Amino acid sequence: MSLYEPIANGRFRFDPQRGALVGWVVPEEGPSAPLAILHGETVLNIIHAADAVEEDAPAEAFGFTWPVPDLVRTGNAGLALRVVDLTGGGALEGPDMLDPLTETSHGSGKGWGGEPSYWPNGIAGGLTSWFNHVADGVWADVDPTAVGPRFERADPPPASSGFSWGARLTAENEVSWTVHQRLPDLAAEVREEERFKLWLKLSKATSNTTQCHVEIFLSRWNGQAFDRLRRLRRSRVMRRFSSTEVQMVLEPEERELAASGELVLTIAFRPCFGLVMCPLVPSDAPESGPRFEDGRLTGAFAACEELTRIYDERLGREVLLAPEHKVSVPAVMRLRTEVPMTEIIVPVYNGADVVTRCLRSVRDATDTPFRVKVIDDGSRGYTTLLLDEIVAGDERFSMHRRALNRGYTKSINEAIKLTDAEWVVILNSDTVVSKGWLRRLHEAAARVPGAGLIGPLSNAATWQSVPQAKNPDGSWSQNDFIEPEIIEDVQAKLAAASECTYPCFPVLNGFCTLISRAVFDTVGYFDEEAFPLGYGEETDMCLRAGLAGFKLVVADNCFVYHEKSVSFGSATRSKLTRAGGFELKNKHPGVNIGALERGMQFNTAMVRLRAKMAELESELRT
Structure with a gap:
């Protein structure tokens, strides 16, 4: 049974001619309506209704069109999709089951036999056939021992903005994976050698694993299975996107197979x-690096070059082996005289009393233009x-509610995508803001x-804490x-003591x-x-x-009270912190987070400020 109540103020259908x-x-509020496309409780996309409407729609309605991607289509059964109005939390009227398999749908592709099924975007509880159609010309296979194998859409790497899609394959245990990609159209001119690039990365880290070995083969689809013809190279996949170049000299018969779509x-x-x-893409980049008679040595050297690039890039150094990957610095931002409209995003999961206190403080203490998006991520009744x-009754506040908890990071990302504000604030629900806080930021x-991220000081914010950053035992002070009742007094003391140096830190x-x-x-x-x-x-x-x-x-003249997490217990926080540490280590090799923390704790401006506020506790009591 759906967790969303049906509503009568909207309808949808599947248009087979457009595949959409x-x-x-x-909409209940505003000139357009944010809508979620769901399968089960999985959000496939967030869209806005702002188009022209069909003839049977009311005059005050807004229309929408959402092309159903190939990654969502299914080949063996209908597809159950729903459209939910995020402003009201209700499901639009529509068919219980869609049939996207029409003449306009993409088929299995040129030269591919059988009827492989699609592996739906984020909705598969397991694999439905031996070879699973991921996208046009892409098939995947996983070891039968896989627990909970899934496929879902992923963002492509920033360096490859031309890619139309990325795909994420995951399981709950470590298993072997095999992916088959049809070769792109070969160059019209006859060339002795063809070169392609693969963009790959490991999906998640639940251990210290930072890389995985892969073998790359040239294969042929025989109508029922993939026959491996020969191995091209061995390589490694890292925890962040990196490219692997594949070089091959195709025989005449292999070119014929490629032309027929079988290679x-x-x-x-x-x-x-x-x-x-x-997707696999042709590599037109000029050849770089040494070539060896043994192709495995060529591949190994290229892998070392790529690893060096990753480490240098993460350390902020000039990349010696690949200078085209230098860090790009954005243009200096112009100084502003007016405070722009700011969207304040408050993700919420339970903690009724502190959440209420937070929102009331934002309402009462913010003296610049603002809007608030509250993302209720499956809180229980009282909250x-x-x-x-x-x-209720304040048009500056909007509520976006989920029936099931999907996680803090997904919540803030969805909220960011729902706003076009020039600046946003990510504000924890266990905070209390002081008067003028947003103006000071x-x-x-x-x-x-060039400022891109700005954070205030607090009582419990690690290296941004005052008057003490750490306790005598070495733990972070709260x-x-x-x-909360004395926050204005603390803000006044801070404003008097601050030199407004606005120090820059590597992490906030x-x-x-x-x-x-x-x-x-x-x-x-x-x-x-x-x-x-x-x-993390x-x-x-x-x-x-x-x-x-x-x-x-x-912002060393701005104070925001922080109570610390109310959503998870200490045991859960410890697990999440450890898992986050694994991810940070794997995503940012060579970055010593502990050393950064120590450097920020002993920042000269902050040491002077804490010294001035050393007697804050006794001053507040007098």
């Missing part, structure tokens, strides 16, 4: 939890009731050219004497961060694959933004 969902909705590249992965892949009460952004604590839209446009969104429940996603974003040339600024 089409429909209309009467494929087979990539066999050693046991791993999963992988992310992009839901309080949220409805607090946002924007002042810091205006004072530092400065327990500071309570993610409890409250003002982020420029330019950051997301440049480096992408938070990594919801690696950090689905948080605990903000550090990863900071490191990526820093490498792209953005400044990470501390």
Whole structure:
């Protein structure tokens, strides 16, 4: 049974001529309606209804069209999709089952026999056939011992913006994977050698594994199976996207097989939890590096070159072996005299009382233009009731609710995609903001050219804490004497003591961060694959933004109270922190997070500020 109540203010249907969902909705608020396309409780996409409507729609309705991707189509059964109005949380009227297998649907492809089934986008509980159709000309096979194998869409690597898709294959245990990709159209001119590039990475880290060995073969589809003709090379796949070049000299009969669509590249992965892949593309880059008579040595040298590039890039150094990968620095941002409209994103999962306190403080203490998007990620009854009460009657607040919890990082990414604001704030629900907090954050952004992320000080924010960063035992201090009731007194003391130096750090604590839209446009969104429940996603974003040339600024005259996590217990937090540490280590090799933390703790400006506020507790009591 659906967890979303049906509503009468919208309808949808499947248009076989266009291969798309089409429909209309009467939005409850605003000039357009954010809609979620779901299969089960899996969100396939977020769209906005803003198009022209069909003839049978009410005059006040807005239309929408969503082409059903090949990755979502299914070959053996109908496809159950739903459209949910995110503003009201109800499901639009529509068919219970769609049949996307029409003449306009993409078939199995030229030269491929049999009727392979599609592996739907994020909805497969297991593999449905021996060879599973991932996309046009791409098939996947997994070891039968795989537990919970899944396929879903993934973002392609930033360096390959021309790719139309990326695909993520995952399982709950380490198993062998095999992927078959049809060779792209070969060059019209006759060349002795063909060269292609593969973009691959490992999907997730639940251990210290940072790489996986693969073997690449030239194969032929015989109508029932893939026959391996010869091995081309061995290579490695890393925890971040890297390209592998495949060079081959095709015999005349092999070129004939390629022309008929029967020639494929087979990539066999050693046991791993999963992988992310992009389409095979021709490599027209000029040949670089030494060539050896033994092709395996050529491949090994190329792998070393790629590994060197990854490490140099992550350390922010000039890449010596591949100078085309130098860090690109964005243009210096112009100083602003007016504070722009800011979207404040508050992800919520239970914690009714602290959430209510947070939202009320935002309403009462923000003195610049703002809107608030509350993302209720499957909270239980009492929290839901309080949220409805607090946002009622204030058009600056909007509620977006999920029936099931899908994770902190997915929540904030969806909210970011739902707004076109120039600046957004990611604000934890266990915070209390002080009067003028948002204005002070924007002042810091205006004072530092190139600022992309700005964070305040707090009582419990690790290296951004005042008056103490650490306890005598070496643990991070929460400065327990500071309570929400005295936040304005603390802010006044801080304003008097601060030199407004706005120090730049390599990493910011993610409890409250003002982020420029330019950051997301440049480096992408938070990594919801690696950090689905948080605990590392903000550090990863900071490191990526820093490498792209953005400044990470501390507004050392702004105070926001932080109570620490209310959604998870200490045992769960410890697990998530450990898992996040694995991911950060694998995504950013060579970056010593501990050393960065120590450097930020002993930042000269912060040491002076903490010294001035050393007697804060006694001063507040007098």
